Amino acid sequence: MTTREQLHEISRNLWWSWHPEALTLFQRLNRDAFQASGNNPNIALKLARADVLTDPQVQAEVDSVYRSFKEYMESPGENQDAPKTAYFCMEYGLHESLPLYSGGLGILAGDHVKAASDVGLRFTAVGLFLRDGYFRQYFDPKGLQHDDYPAIDSTEQPVELVVDEDGAPITVTVHTGHQPIHLRAWKVCVGKTALYLLDTDFAANPYEIRFLTRRLYQGNRYTRIQQEIILGIGGLRFLRAIGESFDVHHMNEGHCAFLTLEMVREHLAAGLSRQEAEEATRASCVFTTHTPVIAGHDRFEPNLFTSTLAGFRDEIGFSEYDMLSYGRVHPEDGGEEFTMTVLGLKLSRSANGVSELHGKVARHQWNHLFADLAPAEVPITHITNGIHLPTWAAPASRSFLDVHLGSWTADRENQATWDRIDQVSDRAIWEYRNRLRSSLISFVNAHIRTQTMSQDAMLNRDALTIGFARRFATYKRAPLLFSDIERITQLFQHSDRPIQVIYAGKAHPQDEGGKAFIQKIYELSHRSAFNGRLIFLENYNMEIGRKLISGCDVWLNNPRRPMEASGTSGQKVAIHGGLNLSIPDGWWPEGYNGTNGWSIGDNASHEYEDPSVQDPRDAELLYDLLENAVIPLFYSRGEKGRPDEWIAMIRSAMKGLTYKFSAHRMLLEYIEKIYSV
Numbered sequence: 001m002t003t004r005e006q007l008h009e010i011s012r013n014l015w016w017s018w019h020p021e022a023l024t025l026f027q028r029l030n031r032d033a034f035q036a037s038g039n040n041p042n043i044a045l046k047l048a049r050a051d052v053l054t055d056p057q058v059q060a061e062v063d064s065v066y067r068s069f070k071e072y073m074e075s076p077g078e079n080q081d082a083p084k085t086a087y088f089c090m091e092y093g094l095h096e097s098l099p100l101y102s103g104g105l106g107i108l109a110g111d112h113v114k115a116a117s118d119v120g121l122r123f124t125a126v127g128l129f130l131r132d133g134y135f136r137q138y139f140d141p142k143g144l145q146h147d148d149y150p151a152i153d154s155t156e157q158p159v160e161l162v163v164d165e166d167g168a169p170i171t172v173t174v175h176t177g178h179q180p181i182h183l184r185a186w187k188v189c190v191g192k193t194a195l196y197l198l199d200t201d202f203a204a205n206p207y208e209i210r211f212l213t214r215r216l217y218q219g220n221r222y223t224r225i226q227q228e229i230i231l232g233i234g235g236l237r238f239l240r241a242i243g244e245s246f247d248v249h250h251m252n253e254g255h256c257a258f259l260t261l262e263m264v265r266e267h268l269a270a271g272l273s274r275q276e277a278e279e280a281t282r283a284s285c286v287f288t289t290h291t292p293v294i295a296g297h298d299r300f301e302p303n304l305f306t307s308t309l310a311g312f313r314d315e316i317g318f319s320e321y322d323m324l325s326y327g328r329v330h331p332e333d334g335g336e337e338f339t340m341t342v343l344g345l346k347l348s349r350s351a352n353g354v355s356e357l358h359g360k361v362a363r364h365q366w367n368h369l370f371a372d373l374a375p376a377e378v379p380i381t382h383i384t385n386g387i388h389l390p391t392w393a394a395p396a397s398r399s400f401l402d403v404h405l406g407s408w409t410a411d412r413e414n415q416a417t418w419d420r421i422d423q424v425s426d427r428a429i430w431e432y433r434n435r436l437r438s439s440l441i442s443f444v445n446a447h448i449r450t451q452t453m454s455q456d457a458m459l460n461r462d463a464l465t466i467g468f469a470r471r472f473a474t475y476k477r478a479p480l481l482f483s484d485i486e487r488i489t490q491l492f493q494h495s496d497r498p499i500q501v502i503y504a505g506k507a508h509p510q511d512e513g514g515k516a517f518i519q520k521i522y523e524l525s526h527r528s529a530f531n532g533r534l535i536f537l538e539n540y541n542m543e544i545g546r547k548l549i550s551g552c553d554v555w556l557n558n559p560r561r562p563m564e565a566s567g568t569s570g571q572k573v574a575i576h577g578g579l580n581l582s583i584p585d586g587w588w589p590e591g592y593n594g595t596n597g598w599s600i601g602d603n604a605s606h607e608y609e610d611p612s613v614q615d616p617r618d619a620e621l622l623y624d625l626l627e628n629a630v631i632p633l634f635y636s637r638g639e640k641g642r643p644d645e646w647i648a649m650i651r652s653a654m655k656g657l658t659y660k661f662s663a664h665r666m667l668l669e670y671i672e673k674i675y676s677v
């Protein structure tokens with residue numbers, strides 16, 4: 001096999017997205033093309049320089065990476081006997097070069113797929129081929145966010161159109177009203193698992209239908225319900241068309257829940273009674289909710305639902321009333337909208353939230369659907385989210401772990417492996433931290449030169465570096481840190497204890513509040529009190545995410561509790577020696593132990609308050625912690641010039657949080673508690 005052939009084979013499997021040794025090789029093929037393409041291995045290979053491809057040293061490295069790829073692909077699946085699982089989600093965050101995600105839900109789904117491959121589960125995922133992806137963020141001179149949609153080119157992506165033996169695309173049909181929508185799909189190999197991306201953008205469909213699968217979370221409710229028909233009903237039909245059936249169907253959030261109705265239809269067609277069909281559907285469906293706020297659940301106005309599902313209703317043979325009942329808490333209430341979560345809850349055998357706190361919130365939230373049960377008895381459990389460590393660990397952390405923990409991937413389930421962090425010297429931990437911070441600062445200095453939003457960086461490689469990057473949904477309260485300008489100015493102005501803060505994040509194009517938050521940070525970043533040390537990084541994506549979570553000393557998370565179902569970005573920092581400074585929301589109450597970061601207020605002090613009370617109070621608690629704990633601790637140096645107590649906290653965080661909040665742990669828990677009956 002030639003070097004190019006080996007690289008080609010590797011490039012067609014997203015396995016490279018969590019194997020930096022592979023990515024580094026692609027980068028070497030043509031650095032400029034790699035960078036200009038947003039780190040796309042397929043483009044780097046297409047434009048590979050001949051002198052690199054023929055370099056014997058490169059060839060030897062390709063051989064070695066190719067061998068590990070084959071070994072991974074051929075290794076027996078440890079969980080082959082676990083139920084064969086189909087997974088449905090609207091978005092997938094696998095790599096920055098394939099932007100099919102907007103935020104945490106997609107990143108979680110991407111990590112779930114990769115971990116399913118790692119643990120050797122028989123697993124297939126379904127999503128949409130969002131050709132325009134989520135948007136690319138740019139700014140006008142006033143710091144107002146604008147959105148731009150560079151289309152994904154399928155010829156430059158590791159996607160294959162799914163075809164039959166004669167090479168003709170395999171298609172299925174669903175309906176919007178009575179109009180047919182034709183679907184085809186692109187296959188993406190993610191290690192040993194496959195992801196099928198449904199696509200309407202081809203000649204069989206009229207213009208307005210072709211556009212349907214292009215954009216994520218945009219357009220009106222009519223577009224959205226059609227996308228959800230495609231994902232749920234179309235997704236299941238497509239799996240059938242390629243001859244696949246599954247023991248478990250995992251609905252990751254409500255967008256895909258129409259698949260349950262399609263399954264009921266299949267069972268009816270096979271001769272089951274309606275009750276039997278519902279029971280058989282429930283027996284193979286499981287549902288995960290991610291939305292702690294009632295208003296955040298996906299819902300459709302009854303007329304829209306009834307007219308858009310008219311074609312499907314003919315196929316399933318139900319009355320309009322019966323169809324609506326599946327998505328209503330009170331079917332007899334003619335004004336009640338059709339809620340996807342209600343459908344998911346009614347037609348699944350298991351439901352879960354994504355952190356312990358969120359499980360509890362969800363049980364209260366849906367108590368009215370199970371009116372004869374006490375809140376604690378509502379059948380919604382939780383599996384706490386985790387992150388795919390190989391995707392998020394910086395190359396420097398891999399070498400750090402290899403040196404200090406030995407064979408950590410093989411023994412990651414064993415706490416004793418992580419306890420070996422105790423034996424690492426303070427010096428090694430502090431050098432590791434300084435190296436990662438410095439590498440982030442170099443990245444920031446280069447990145448801001450490419451931005452449309454003008455930013456000056458005068459970052460100090462030794463200063464306490466605080467990071468905040470996530471979607472700019474208003475409940476996440478990005479500018480909370482700047483709610484008392486006098487107080488934050490004092491912290492920035494302190495000459496012996498400098499701090500610097502780096503932000504990144506996109507606001508949804510229709511979220512004026514979120515865009516105003518970015519504008520506020522932009523405006524502040526140009527004030528002399530903060531200039532050069534308050535930075536906004538443009539166009540947040542997985543690459544910027546990786547840099548920030550590895551380089552920051554403190555990861556700030558201040559959502560309005562309990563609106564963050566889990567959050568995962570804070571889980572990514574632990575392995576890099578970063579510390580969380582977080583509201584006790586989502587995963588953090590399970591992670592925080594008093595020695596591994598900070599909790600902004602305690603569990604009891606927040607719940608369900610009026611934002612006009614909650615926000616200033618949380619800001620107050622945040623300032624108190626920064627002034628009295630975080631900053632003094634970072635700058636309290638021992639004889640060797642190191643912050644000894646800070647390093648002790650890093651140790652505690654790395655030891656206790658890394659495996660506990662990994663996708664590996666999460667997958668094993670899903671297999672044991674949710675997928676298996």
Ligand SMILES: *Cc1c(COP(=O)(O)O)cnc(C)c1O
Pocket residue numbers: 102103104107469470471540541542545546566567568569570572
């Ligand atoms: C991890 C991650 C998220 C999720 O962040 P939260 O802080 O949990 O909301 C969103 N976007 C990107 C690019 C990420 O890497």
